[in-house]
Amino acid sequence: MNKGIKASSDDIWKNRVDKVNAELFTLTYGSVVAQLVRDFKNDYQKVNQQLEKMGYNIGIRLVEDFLAKTGTGRCQSFKDTAEVVSKVGFKVFLNVTPQVTNWTSDGKTFSLILDENPLAEFVELPDDERAKKELWYSNVLTGVLKGALEMVQLEVDVNFVSDVLRGDDRTELRLQLIRFLKDEMPAGED
Amino acid sequence: ELKQSYEQAIESLVPQISIKDEDTGDVEILNSELLHSEDVTHKLENCGYSIGIRLSEVLIYKDSQNEILKNLELLNIMKFICRDVWRELYGKQMDNLRTNHRGTFVLIDNAFKTFQRFDSPVDLQDTIYKCKPYLWISSGIIRGVLKSFGVDSLITPEITKFPMVSFNIQTNV
Numbered sequence: 001m002n003k004g005i006k007a008s009s010d011d012i013w014k015n016r017v018d019k020v021n022a023e024l025f026t027l028t029y030g031s032v033v034a035q036l037v038r039d040f041k042n043d044y045q046k047v048n049q050q051l052e053k054m055g056y057n058i059g060i061r062l063v064e065d066f067l068a069k070t071g072t073g074r075c076q077s078f079k080d081t082a083e084v085v086s087k088v089g090f091k092v093f094l095n096v097t098p099q100v101t102n103w104t105s106d107g108k109t110f111s112l113i114l115d116e117n118p119l120a121e122f123v124e125l126p127d128d129e130r131a132k133k134e135l136w137y138s139n140v141l142t143g144v145l146k147g148a149l150e151m152v153q154l155e156v157d158v159n160f161v162s163d164v165l166r167g168d169d170r171t172e173l174r175l176q177l178i179r180f181l182k183d184e185m186p187a188g189e190d
Numbered sequence: 191e192l193k194q195s196y197e198q199a200i201e202s203l204v205p206q207i208s209i210k211d212e213d214t215g216d217v218e219i220l221n222s223e224l225l226h227s228e229d230v231t232h233k234l235e236n237c238g239y240s241i242g243i244r245l246s247e248v249l250i251y252k253d254s255q256n257e258i259l260k261n262l263e264l265l266n267i268m269k270f271i272c273r274d275v276w277r278e279l280y281g282k283q284m285d286n287l288r289t290n291h292r293g294t295f296v297l298i299d300n301a302f303k304t305f306q307r308f309d310s311p312v313d314l315q316d317t318i319y320k321c322k323p324y325l326w327i328s329s330g331i332i333r334g335v336l337k338s339f340g341v342d343s344l345i346t347p348e349i350t351k352f353p354m355v356s357f358n359i360q361t362n363v
Binding site: 021023024027028030031032034035061122 | 217233236237238240241244245248278279280281327
């Protein structure tokens with residue numbers, strides 16, 4: 001099954017995705033983060049929150065594009081979801097495939113290891129120690145994952161636990177399944 | 191000194207966060223009355239500026255043998271923007287470059303890539319109104335690239351005939 005996923009997402013990436021210049025993307029994200037840091041006067045907690053919120057609003061709409069491009073069906077288990085997030089989601093939007101690993105025994109929590117992170121190319125955090133301790137530079141990703149998964153009835157908790165920009169060995173995102181959401185009618189419809 | 195007091199003046203004009211929280215990153219932002227406010231424009235232009243400065247470095251590093259860079263006349267720097275910068279960013283060159291040979295340039299892109307997929311459900315005028323903020327980023331990028339060559343400039347972007355855009359550039363040279 002995995003091979004099939006990989007081949008088809010390679011194909012989608014090659015033929016069905018509009019590309020934007022990688023440097024423009026990276027530098028634009030960088031200038032957004034820098035602007036937020038200025039706006040919030042170096043309150044990095046708030047910057048993290050804001051990035052997550054921006055990501056969330058991207059995620060809830062991005063999932064439609066995702067479904068339209070990939071035609072992915074319903075996942076049978078959270079394990080499937082993890083595979084699809086990594087091998088299809090990250091692949092078609094960022095052209096990277098994070099490793100899925102560190103499952104807890106209840107099968108509800110796993111990690112994504114980002115060996116490559118297109119958002120963080122050319123990036124160095126400022127020397128002040130606080131930024132390295134408090135800022136999750138790529139935090140927009142946590143929001144995107146949360147928003148996108150919520151739209152397919154999965155409430156998840158997403159956090160960065162380490163980031164090479166902070167001097168850690170690797171960049172790791174932790175995803176925890178909170179619950180399956182019920183299909184709900186849009187407000188105002190019977 | 192003048193620059194500093196200018197920046198202070200801007201700083202004091204800029205409310206800390208002028209955008210409603212719930213609109214962050216949402217399309218609703220396009221209906222915000224603050225869309226064209228000075229601080230939003232200023233921030234976007236500034237984002238572009240910092241992108242421009244860095245992008246310039248990346249481009250020169252990648253192609254240090256570039257013919258254009260062997261002669262750093264102002265006109266050549268403009269050609270660098272029209273050709274290399276624009277191709278890198280938008281996959282096409284600028285369509286037209288005009289100058290009065292006294293430091294004023296007009297760069298024209300007949301089909302601005304960023305606007306390719308933009309269409310308001312209301313009407314064309316509404317599309318143009320909502321597109322404008324996106325133009326400030328590119329405008330800032332041009333200013334940033336020019337600055338990286340030591341050229342100060344004032345840039346007025348304009349949507350002449352959607353999706354055609356022009357950048358009116360005044361330099362101090």
